[in-house]
Amino acid sequence: MYRFRLSSNQVQLELVANGANQRLPFQVLGPTTEVAFLEELLEQQFGTLTINPAELFSFLETDSWVSQFFPKPQLVEGDLAANPQKDAGFQRQTLGNKLVQAGILSIDELEQMLDDYRPFSETQRFGEFLRLNLQVPPQLLDLLLNPALLNEQGFNEKRLGDRLVEMGCISQGQLDEALAVQKREGGRIGELLAQKGFISETTARFFSMAKVNEKGQIDYTANG
Secondary structure, eight states: OEEEEEEOSSOEEEEEEOSOSSSEEOEEESOHHHHHHHHHHHHHHHSSSEEOHHHHHHHHHHOHHHHHHSSSOEEEEOOGGGSOOOOOTGGGSOHHHHHHHTTSSOHHHHHHHHHHHGGGTTTOOHHHHHHHTTOSOHHHHHHHHOHHHHHHTTGGGSOHHHHHHHTTSSOHHHHHHHHHHHHHHOOOHHHHHHHTTSSOHHHHHHHHHOEEOTTSOEEOOTTO
């Protein structure tokens, strides 16, 4: 049996699962609103509430929303060493964390959006909330939520500038301006776009390195 606890001065949640398999069905116990929001985060992260215990505990330790409202999670029962964490990779990140890694949102912006989203968590997924509120370009959400579709449209073969225009990160005019500088002075197009303030260096790195693999998932490592 595994039992994890999230406890603050205002609320306490417990995540409980029975069994010894690699992945176990977890139940979230606590106040209805907080339970619904945590379950939504887990669904976004793992696509299910049947999760590898070590992977789940690591998520609870590192997720920006969880850490905003709770101290570090407590391992009340279970042996995480007996069920080691698998390599999560980019595809297993929450949508919010993907947006941060792609340089679209800062940590502070993500935390504010999660706070704004909280009242709607029982009726909307976070991606739907962002789409309805026009907080993130819809084509970028499509890439992060359904990369296989973008691969069918030749995402991997597109040049960096074309990717950025297609994802709504820059305009065609901004790309043309950077290309004109590149023609005159040389340099990498991503660096030139970042120097002009059209995108961040993080966004330039993400879109220059990200690939959609044969499984229809995004391959990306922030450190190279």
